[in-house]
Amino acid sequence: MTDLSTIRSRRETRDRWLLLTPALVILTLAAMGPLLIVVIYSFLTPGDYGGVEWQFSWTSWFNVVAERDFFTEELKLADAHLTVLWRSVKLSLLTVILSFLVGFPTAYFIATRPAHKRDMWMLLIMIPFWTNLLIRTFAIMQLIRNHGTINMILLGLGIVDEPVQMLYTEFSLLVGMTYVYLPLMILPVYASMERLDFNLVEAGYDLYATRFQVLRRVIFPLVKPGVVAGSILVFVPCLGAYVTPRVLGGGKQLMLGNLIDLQFGQLRNWPLGAALSLTLLAVVMVALVFYVRAIGREGESDV
Amino acid sequence: MIEIEGITKTFGEGASAFTALDDVSITIQSNEFFTLLGPSGCGKTTLLRTIAGFLDPTRGKLALDGEDLLSRPPYQRPVNTVFQSYALFPHMTVAENIAFGLEMLKKPKAQIKATVDEMLDLVQMAPMADRKTAQISGGQQQRVALARALAPRPKVLLLDEPLSALDFKLRKEMQLELKRLQHETGITFVFVTHDQEEALTMSDRIAVMNLGTIRQIGGPRDIYDHPAERFVADFIGDTNFLQAELLDTTGEAARIRLGSGAETTARAAPGGPGAGGQVTVAVRPEHAAITGAGGALLPGTLQEVVYFGTDTHYHVDLDCGGRFVVRVQNQPGHMQPREVGARVGIDFAAGIGQVLKD
Structure with a gap:
């Protein structure tokens, strides 16, 4: 009896591993492998025409935050890198805030529609999301460029005398990224909003809470997991955004993604590119830890 | 208020x-x-x-x-x-x-x-x-x-x-x-x-x-x-509905003639018709009693006896048509006195029935 059950459990374990194998192979080859290569490359010396020399070096990691003056050999902070890093984090956070400010009311609006109409509204949110990223970015460009729709209207109405410079500024990046990643905020917020029991909202009103108090004390705490998830979903791709800053920043407003691209491309410094990529990964990990902690606290308080 | x-x-x-x-x-x-x-x-x-x-x-x-x-x-x-x-x-x-x-x-x-x-x-x-x-x-x-x-x-x-x-x-x-x-x-x-x-x-x-x-x-x-109308009588509790002829009304008392030809008084419907015409009378199952067929208000045949623990329901098919349920509370040592198929009568006191508005 015992033997039989041991055999069975052993067989079950074996089957489980067998079933997991395809996933494990893909994970190893597609995720772990490349990551390992990036880690190794970041500790090597750059080759003269791209690629790497197999010689151990800390230089690229050192170069992420500091640089040696070309002439005086004096050590100083790598202003350029830090500026880009700071701009990336700042713009990503601002994009999160902006998409929350737009996405939260939108999700609330959809969640409060009759059930059969919600799908239609969600489809309207999703259609742009399914459109090619480049096309959407160029659409924003068409709106905000000097001879674009907004400026033509402003000029036509006589509100401004000359076109407002919006393209190639941080503002244009912010608008572009918010537009591009907004659905990633709306979806999780809507998902938790849809599960919200609207009797609770009525209970709030019934217990003398004004609209704002109901929002703050009842609705927001209950959809917070969705807001946190949405924030992470927006923050992570923003941090590594490449296309949007490239098109709307016009090469002036570099973000981390563009900096990494530069290292691997024109500047032919693969180890520095690898080190910068890992820096980006680290920032994302820190953000994720915050996320897991926030959710963890929710979970604990529920038990 | x-x-x-x-x-x-x-x-x-x-x-x-x-x-x-x-x-x-x-x-x-x-x-x-x-x-x-x-x-x-x-x-x-x-x-x-x-x-x-x-x-x-x-x-x-x-x-x-x-x-x-x-x-x-x-x-x-x-x-x-x-x-x-x-x-x-x-x-x-x-x-x-x-x-x-x-x-x-x-x-x-x-x-x-x-x-x-x-x-x-x-x-x-x-x-x-x-x-x-x-x-x-x-x-x-x-x-x-x-x-x-x-x-x-x-x-x-x-x-x-x-x-x-x-x-x-x-x-x-x-x-x-x-x-x-x-x-x-x-x-x-x-x-x-x-x-x-x-x-x-x-x-x-x-x-x-x-x-x-x-x-x-x-x-x-x-x-x-005293349910005022059929819906209320039906919705609250169990009720027997009887067709009757309204003879006349004095104050709250309405004289009615039941389908069996027997006459009795029931409580008049507030705001209902005073006299003449067919009316519906509601009688609660526990307000009626089961007796011998002779001299009862409504004679009939016992069709079913259902035991409920606290009480027993007697289903009687009336001679004048329709079915009437009588609920009798069970007493200790109480035996079921009547067989299915027996001739029985149904009695209820004057003023017990309620004439309905509709």
């Missing part, structure tokens, strides 16, 4: 329009336990939600102690609701739930704490104060919902089928508990239910509703013993 005057609520427009409340007028006294009773879809919950402020009526007036309520949003009405689903805030503890209304009213901290403690004691939930609402049982959630609604000392407490999710025994307990709370707090309770027994047990007065209209308002005894 709540004055509801000509409240009408229509949902939708045009051909698909649905009238949930049709010209409803009720006056509910202060400190009264008032029940809105009716089948689902009769408009009782719509009326409750109108009083709470979650719905605006299409027409009509609503006043509490002489002050108009309709112009105020729900959060400015001194009215609290116990929701059918309880609607406790899942992200707050039991104590925080109870404190919520008081906090919104910006009461001083010390007073909030004192009231919360008092409420916890009142509903016997003090040991659970720091639990989350998901960690307590249905009956306990019910108590917390009650305490939360009572804590701000509303003038009126609205209860929307609050006991329907509880099992039978707990429901019985809570019925008495609610009655006690109403008595102790002196707050007007407006209670919505589709359970006639619940309504009869707890209420000072009952309004029976159907299809968005009030069919009858009265005390539990009034409604049970």
